Amino acid sequence: MVGPMDLRLKSSPPISSYAAAAPAPTAAPAAVRGGLATRLAALADQISTIVVGKRPQVEDCIACLLAGGHLLIEDVPGVGKTTLAHTLAMSLGLEFRRVQFTADLLPSDLVGVSVFERAQDRFVFHPGPIFAQVLLADEINRAGPKTQSALLEAMEEQQVTVENETRMLPTPFFVIATQNPSDQLGTYPLPESQLDRFLMRITLGYPDRASERALLAGGDRREAVRRLAPVITPAELREAQQAVLAVRAGEPLLDYLQTLVAATRDGRWFAEGLSPRAGIAVLRAAKARALLAGRDYVAPDDVQAILPQTIAHRLVPVAGAGRGPIEQVRAMVEAVPVG
Numbered sequence: 001m002v003g004p005m006d007l008r009l010k011s012s013p014p015i016s017s018y019a020a021a022a023p024a025p026t027a028a029p030a031a032v033r034g035g036l037a038t039r040l041a042a043l044a045d046q047i048s049t050i051v052v053g054k055r056p057q058v059e060d061c062i063a064c065l066l067a068g069g070h071l072l073i074e075d076v077p078g079v080g081k082t083t084l085a086h087t088l089a090m091s092l093g094l095e096f097r098r099v100q101f102t103a104d105l106l107p108s109d110l111v112g113v114s115v116f117e118r119a120q121d122r123f124v125f126h127p128g129p130i131f132a133q134v135l136l137a138d139e140i141n142r143a144g145p146k147t148q149s150a151l152l153e154a155m156e157e158q159q160v161t162v163e164n165e166t167r168m169l170p171t172p173f174f175v176i177a178t179q180n181p182s183d184q185l186g187t188y189p190l191p192e193s194q195l196d197r198f199l200m201r202i203t204l205g206y207p208d209r210a211s212e213r214a215l216l217a218g219g220d221r222r223e224a225v226r227r228l229a230p231v232i233t234p235a236e237l238r239e240a241q242q243a244v245l246a247v248r249a250g251e252p253l254l255d256y257l258q259t260l261v262a263a264t265r266d267g268r269w270f271a272e273g274l275s276p277r278a279g280i281a282v283l284r285a286a287k288a289r290a291l292l293a294g295r296d297y298v299a300p301d302d303v304q305a306i307l308p309q310t311i312a313h314r315l316v317p318v319a320g321a322g323r324g325p326i327e328q329v330r331a332m333v334e335a336v337p338v339g
Contacts, residue, residue: 023248036240037294040066043091043231044292050087050225051080051204053211060202060309061088061176063288065237066244069199069281070155070175072140072190072313077180079204082138085176086225089134092237093230095170097132101143107150111160125162130154133170133234137177141187148194151175155197172237192314199281200306201313240291247287248297252339256300257283260307260336269332270315282310300338307333 040062047058061084064071073081082098089096099110112128129135130151140148154160158169177198180187195201207215215221232240249257257279265273274282286302293302312325321328 023250036236036243037291039232039236040240040292046091046228046231047084047087050221050228051084052214053207054080054084054204057202057204058084059289059292060200060306063285063292063306064200065172065174066240066288066291067199067281067284068172068241068244069284070177070197072177072179072195072198072201073204074179074181074201075203075205079206081176081178081204082136083221083225084204085134085136087228088176090225090228091231092134093232093234094133094172094174094237096134096136097129098136098138099129100138101140101147103142103144105143105147107147110147110150111154111162114163125165125167127167130160131167131169133172134174134176137175139180140177141179141190144188145191148188148190151177152194152197172234172241195313196275196277198313199285200309202309244284244288244291247290247295249283249287250297253298253300253303254283256338257286257303260303260333263332263336264311264315267318269318269321269328271318272316274311274314278311278314282307285310304333 044055044058044062047061048055051058061071065088073084075081085098086096099105108128110128111130112126114123114125116122117124137151140151150160154169154173155175158171158173159166160169161167179190206212218224261274261279261282264270282303283298285306286298289302289306290296290298308326308329312329315325315329317323317325317328323331
């Protein structure tokens with residue numbers, strides 16, 4: 001069972017030489033100077049008023065969206081996974097849909113179906129809930145593999161193909177999937193190909209005593225979510241996502257990232273190493289974290305801080321490691337020198 005663990009590593013102070021070694025600035029510094037980081041911090045502040053005591057996980061969620069990825073939250077029921085997804089959508093003014101995955105859920109229930117309309121004398125496509133900007137796939141591992149796979153094209157290509165016709169999904173398109181621990185009844189493990197489509201996997205865990213007291217003493221969280229006003233507009237979100245692409249990563253940083261990726265492949269830590277796509281995903285997530293911190297360059301701190309969330313769900317520790325994937329990632333990072 002997943003416990004209240006924090007997937008983050010303890011990071012060292014930013015290394016200034018990585019700023020000097022980064023390529024010449026483009027759009028990111030202007031965005032940072034324009035107060036984008038401040039608005040993103042305000043977004044995290046608002047979400048944290050609802051999802052109490054989980055600021056690091058809230059920032060991970062925002063970073064995942066900024067990086068253009070999708071988020072998997074694995075935890076026991078009732079710790080705020082659905083609330084986090086709904087609060088994020090409301091705080092950004094995005095269309096939100098929730099789908100409860102069950103064993104009898106069909107792919108057509110998710111993507112939509114064509115129905116013959118007698119008045120028009122033709123088949124008319126009725127879009128499914130996947131046509132939303134923020135889709136909550138609740139308890140995704142309670143549905144069968146066929147329904148799980150219906151998300152693959154959507155998550156990778158931001159489109160769905162129904163009856164030989166391709167239809168584009170809204171922009172942005174952000175999937176937040178929740179997953180029950182695999183030891184619970186009625187679950188189907190996500191295949192590796194599906195897991196690889198998630199940029200990050202996090203867990204919320206139980207709240208600390210002070211946060212839980214605030215939840216107990218507060219009002220109805222669902223009503224509080226409905227009253228939220230957008231902090232950032234969809235246009236500003238697109239600006240932030242473009243700014244992430246412009247965050248600089250110098251040669252020393254890329255060397256460090258490649259060294260970490262190579263370490264996953266050398267057979268000492270994991271049964272199989274990271275793919276090139278996974279390495280690109282780590283860099284995107286690190287750029288998003290740097291932007292959230294108000295910087296226009298990536299430092300080793302950023303890579304270390306997001307590494308367990310971005311790679312642990314893609315890896316299996318070697319036999320006899322005596323650690324889970326998250327702890328194995330941490331041990332590997334401790335063993336790999338920065339410079």
